[in-house]
Amino acid sequence: MLTPNLKDLPAGDHGFHIHQNPSCESLKKDGISIAGLAAGGHFDPGNTGKHEGYMGHGHKGDMPVLTVNPNGTADKALIVPHLKEVDILGRSIMIHAGGDNYSDTPLPLGGGGARIACGVIKQVEVSEGGQGSADNEVGTLLTVFQNLANSF
């Protein structure tokens, strides 16, 4: 489980993924600056090239849709069956403008479109249960998410 603790986000459903690179910088594509592009694509160590959502067999970084409450907070625990802490350390976590239909059709990558918030995932001291180990589930990293989202 992964428990977000986020605020100041637009209400509604948003695509929510682990992306490959530990950077949230903008990069230029075709001369246009694109927010969060330096994070790269969805974390896909198996090189599946497929976006199938958190229950699928494509990108390992695919997570359930992040549902933001009307007051802009997101705090509901999410099931992330394919991810362990070791997978996500040193990568980034991304929130998209639109939702996620867990498919590459009709739009690629779930259709979430623009990247609206991002954080680089770093190891933190965990007060309960000690330091996270490679075998821990992602939930032990929950404190990481307290100040994670840097809105673009």
Ligand SMILES: [Cu+2]
């Ligand atoms: Cu994404």
Ligand SMILES: [Zn+2]
């Ligand atoms: Zn994906």
